[in-house]
Amino acid sequence: MKAVLSKAVGGPETLVLEELPDPVAGPGQVLLDVKACGVNYPDVLIIEDKYQFRPERPFAPGGEVSGVIAAVGDGVTKFKVGDRVLASTGHGGMAEKLALDENRCTAIPDSMPFDEAAAFILTYGTSYYALKDRGHLKAGETLLVLGAAGGVGLAAVELGKAAGARVIAAASSQEKIDLAIAHGADAGVIYPRGPFDKDGQKALANLIKDACGPNGWDVAYDAVGGDYSEATIRASGWNGRFLVIGFPSGIPKIPLNLTLLKSCDIVGVFWGASVARDPKGHAQNVQELMDLYAAGKIRPHVSERFPLARAGEAIAHLASRKAMGKVVVTND
Ligand SMILES: NC(=O)c1ccc[n+]([C@@H]2O[C@H](COP(=O)([O-])OP(=O)(O)OC[C@H]3O[C@@H](n4cnc5c(N)ncnc54)[C@H](OP(=O)(O)O)[C@@H]3O)[C@@H](O)[C@H]2O)c1
Incomplete structure (x- = not known):
């Protein structure tokens, strides 16, 4: 072979x-x-x-x-x-x-x-575990997805929509936002390409705040990392859950005072390890994902x-x- x-x-x-x-x-x-x-x-x-x-x-x-x-x-x-x-x-x-x-x-x-x-399985498995088991996303909540046209990001958009959330897609081009909207996002925000200085981070945080509305996001799905993460946390709503998925843009360092000011959680997501630790929970999630696929609610x-x-x-x-x-x- x-x-x-x-x-x-x-x-x-x-x-x-x-x-x-x-x-x-x-x-x-x-x-x-x-x-x-x-x-x-x-x-x-x-x-x-x-x-x-x-x-x-x-x-x-x-x-x-x-x-x-x-x-x-x-x-x-x-x-x-x-x-x-x-x-x-x-x-x-x-x-x-x-x-x-x-x-x-x-x-x-x-x-x-x-x-x-x-x-x-990698994309929907990760995003389902992240949103359901780690982010406890509920219907009616606002979900912000960074890297919304990427593999795990687009899966998060579809799964967020299927869960009844209001989904805001964030990505680096109009073409990527259009794809996320075609897959169920309610609105989109184009972010510039980093790295950002302090003013750039502030501008990015304001962009995200404007896109999410006065109450910010309830759950943020971050598959991008780098300077995008801190700017996103600055746009958190009260009791927001920030899901740490990946770092194509680099591994960020976050000032912890932000979690106090926003009463928000920074939540690690390691899907592969969770599958090994909880095979029953994983099997249940796979079954639910197959049901969503059969119902036409998700499709790669x-x-x-x-x-x-x-x-x-x-x-x-x-x-x-x-x-x-x-x-x-x-x-x-
Ligand atoms: N935590 C877990 O259990 C788990 C499981 C699977 C994957 N992951 C991680 O999730 C991340 C995304 O994986 P994926 O397979 O979905 O990748 P992907 O399809 O390439 O999507 C990544 C997105 O990141 C954005 N991005 C920002 N800076 C980038 C850069 N310098 N290079 C490339 N992309 C950049 C891009 O969107 P924009 O251009 O719109 O910014 C891109 O669409 C990776 O870090 C991966 O390791 C984590």
């Missing part, structure tokens, strides 16, 4: 397509014919050794896949050959075949195309498809802040 490998620390240009022996399904594992692999910001970070996990090299990036089960190992009970599934993999997805624990797989309906299935926006041989370009597309919704690597 072919796989795209990271053999040395570096950017997407360092990835190489190589022929490898087919993997074999061990006990409790299934062998997947990978049809598609979703690209996520962690792929940008993992090949540069900047992610929470550092797999041993060589490894293939790619944290989520969809495909068809080609073989099952001893003791597999949930799946059989021919089943269509999606799976979160951590890494290894940018390959033609992948052996992985059956517990990482979720059956998908026949109506779900492989590219959508490969663009589902796959804007670009790259063949496996060009997987590096797909990762570079995200790193350059150009991606709209989801980018997928396909094995057709």
